[in-house]
Amino acid sequence: MKNFFKTIFTVVAILAYTGTAKASHNAGGDIQYEYISSTGGTHKYKLIMRLYRDVSGITLPTSATVYACSANYSTVSTTLSEISPGTSGQGVVAPTLFDCVSSTNAGVTINVVTYEGEITLPGNAPDWTFAFSTCCRNPAVDNIINPSSQGFYIEAKLNNQIGQNTSPEFVSEPVRAFCVGRTFNWKQSTVEPDGDSLFYRISHVKAGYASGCTPTNINYAAGWTYDQPITTSPPQSLTMNPNTGLITFKPSSVEIDVMAVTVDEYRYDSTLYVWRKIGEVNRDMQIAIASLCTPQAQAGVQLDYQAPGIYQDPDNGLPTVDYNCLDSTVTLKFKVKLDCSSISPDGTDFRLTKPDGQPLAIQSFTANCDANNEATQMTIKLFKPLSKNGKYFLYSKVGNDGNTLLNKCGFPMNEFDTIQLNVTGCFNAIYEMENVTIEKDQNPVIEWSADTSSYPDYLFQEWQIFRKDPGAATYAKVGTVFNQYKYDFKDGQIGFIKVDQDSYDYRIDMKLNDDLQGASNDIHSILLERDNGIVPIVDPDTVAINLQWNQYNGWAVDSYTVFLQEKIAGTWMGEWIHDHVASPQNPVLAPDTSYQMFVELAPGEYRVCIRTTNPTDTQYTAYSNCLPIIITTPPVPDTVVVPNFITPNGDGVNDGFIIQNVDDYEDLSQLSVYNRWGDRVWQSNYLYDNSNPWRGTNMNGVKLADGVYFYTLELLNASDNYQYVVNGTVTIMDAQ
Template identity: 30%
Template structure:
């Protein structure tokens, strides 16, 4: 039988590989990668550093010599060149304990896969790096490397265990120097069969490009050498060929996946759902593309390769079966497990308004009689970050602030506004929850993991979710407990309402002072809710506030207002104080008479009724005393809300302006806040002297007007003396029979004539009814300048007869 040359060469290649394998004690390799960096020197602008990683499963007795390997640099522009790369040995702590020598630890391999399954193996990385100077500029440089021996067996390649491994990086430096991309995540990863209904696995293979070039990810065809390579003696310049895929596998579908094999070009995430156990090789190619500003097109300028053998075990890591779980041994959690009875769990559910409360042993259905609830220790008052450490990786894409609900012992939720995931290669074990409001109340906080806005709770690397409502407890003590109360409320000077409040010593605690936000003052019409925010006071030392109704106090004379105070610190409003209402004093018009002034008012409820008394004062206005010019005298005392003031008969001594007020008082108190003053009400005593006969030479004042529009006696005005001069600075006031002022004009001299005088209407423009009224006129004699005051009665006959 005649044997073809190609078959013969292949036979020799296999024989040579077997010989090499035997001489190196049969050391096989599962994976590899190659990349390069532009590393110029002052005298060498074409200098590049080239790094090659080869991975092998640990436990092999074969020794990997700690010596350089040779790679091939080839192109269409220059002859092939062999370059030696030196082996990089791991520093202490980074050496793989299961590799005989020179291997680096590969982390994260066992997160999902069951280490007891036969398809699972640990990896170690062997690294070679070195420098090469390129001969010049060319568009198709290739850096080709291979390990000292053969591949490990893979289910998706034909006869992989007797084939070599060839990996190649490419460089086009016609657009300038370039460093290839470098994949940041570890190459090693074992997966388990995807759980039904779970999300696909996310395998991060994102690359970084130092030049900022655009990156394109794709899958490539694994290759083998066709020449006679020997990595320790000769470079891999003897040619290469694609390794055939086993039946059912292709470049873009390199292993069984129920959801296919999807590459996210933006993130470098590879998504798949393994559906069959085994060991599968995939080749990841990351291309560099750069825009050519001269030809206005994108040009591929580089390429790096990572070839990975992925084990898929039948079973997942047992520690990941329940999703991410709390690490009870980590110092950062500082957690203990405490036993709670079902009755205690039910009590906490009611206290914190939670429907479900799962502990560490109730992750499935919560039917356990004794519940093991993790308790985080060591948190201090005003801590604003809660840290959680898990015993297996959490997918960073599954973390959202809405996954967490923290409720304080006061029943108020503290929103988690941000989560620092501390991610490395799409996964994390440590989450730092940043709170909107620090922990500021003594007691037990409940932290619960729920299904957030992202549609899941927390998902581990294997796609398994943590069951919803997993619950932790966080005890906090030593917090200041500021208390405060609205002490008193009073009407000052018949115009303003003053509020006074006080509190305990914790109001001056440095932590409270540092986080103080405001005193909020609220007001509402009596009995109307909700309160409206009246004022925000930013001074933490403030203990009173004046609600001003200047200039005339109309509102305190006619309305009752409810007030309350609220402390806001640490971004949260505390429980408002009690509310107090101003005393609104009024005259009972229906019961009023010429000799009796009936008063009534509302109770001041901020003094306990058992010690509350009302002092009723009245007084006459006296212009000789300081403002407001009223000399108050105690009229009576009562516990009721009514009083009557006798009005004396009008004469020249009793006539004038009077006021009344009520003061609520704590009979056992002595401070100013133990009393509350009402508004003031006014009444008048008017004396009607007999009208003097007009004397010759004096002004003429009418004692009747008939404002019916007939042009006769329609207006009230003062006529000048016969042959005299009109008086100056005339002021006119008109009162009704009850002493109530109905008209006033301090500048009456401006209208004092038959055409403009007073026509019998009040200040509001309403026509007064017929009857007897009393006038007071004040004016100045134009000759002597002497002031003169005249009083008398005036009859209004609206009908003119």
């Protein structure tokens, strides 16, 4: 008798199943559960179910029965109701269905109906299954056998032996229409509130009976399989990322297909130190592949030029957005949603150029990706902020991932699509050259000042120093200072020889945020010369010396001071103002740049220089180069005879510096030789030896250049208390 009733029930169920097959067009669905509370040994769960229907079929019911099955307990069930506001089973159009394909090309319109309800489980078990089944599928489906006679079954699973659980919840849209010939990235996004680990996989679409939680896998038609449910190019190339749920495929045939996705949920068992499966949710989906995407989709990624704040530049016609100085992010909005999978992670999908044409580095992209891994807006983060007034140009390009951005329909952004950023309100960094001085007759030293309140100091990178040499048309960079509060620089490229030969022009520039802010004013060094060009000055007691120099341009000069220094024991002593003048006065009043003087000095080594101090800011004084002065003592007659030239060419004539009668001095006869700059180049032992005389070399035996040199011969006879110093000049002439 039991078998009889079982047979009768099965026949009635089959008749009911086939009786509705001609009218109901189920296009997919999913079930999720949420733990609410426990009372004693029972556990209350909230169930959420979404069903998708082809609107060409009948409406769905306003309520649905879901069963909960376990081998350890009797089956329980509950009735879910359509959530408010209800649609009487009509549902609402799936939001993303026609983003890529028009309803006409898609051939189907899918509505979504959402149900909710609660169910109480009688206890814990490792095999709870929540199941729903109905009939029937769309007869237009291509990839399964006899679709109109196939049932529809969805389920979710729970293992609550190691704790109650809330399942992952699908938050991305399951209903989409695609077009052939384009690569799509379709994400099955879920939210997992318990921190469990998820694994995504493609699974079988099922039929079956929810009352017994007994599904059967539906057979696919020839050419399709459960894990390759879409005809693709190349064949069998559909993939799913198990970690993210991203499905990637390139459809190659117009068709309507069904497929299923399962999300497995694992929780770490800290007692057994293993991962245990705690739940599972499934999604059944119907997919339409059309011949063409919409014209808007085919246009690729397009910036939304109608978005608020965008206007057309009247000069060049480019879409333009206004930005403030020091903004460091740029926001882009798109007409069709962007495929977030196409964004190059290193920020190379765009290039930004500054008003001067130089690139401004992009650090990263942040797309406001939704649950479908799509975005209508992107934020570009810059390595450094916008810091120059003017027009920046942001244009698309092929990124390091090999493509430009793609819209959600697989169409690319045109390379070099451009949007203009109009930046205003930037700062004007204030700095200026203050002085160029010759330090200790050796090197030019450049001094400048800056108003640190006129620019954001955190953007500072370096000071750059530029010099223009005599006869040059342009300035060349000669140095860098990285301390923004150091306002001086010594030009080591210009030494003591060059400062006596020419005047040099200098200017500076500040580098902020990779941009030079503009060259400062320029100032040149003071070059002091003798009118006849002869230096050093030797024995000038009765000869007027005419000095001249160039007008200094560091400030409005009121006067120049001529001063002298004496060198004693190798050290230059303090300055004193020269007062034996033929010119009207010293200091010399500007704009006069000449001075005539007489020198009445004791024998020794001196130098003459000029300086001028800024009358409005006395911390700055500009020094010129200095000219050497040698005051010699003539030798005592008939004592020693010193030659005034040598020709060290090896011909045996005048090869050495032979001092007659030098042997008469038994206690000291030491010879020292100096170049024109006062540097000692050679020195004998304390007794000069004519058998090994000076032969025009330095102390290392290297031949000196031809020219005039200065000597000092110190003589001493202790026996008769006779001592004196002979100073003079000698010319080296290599007469080969």
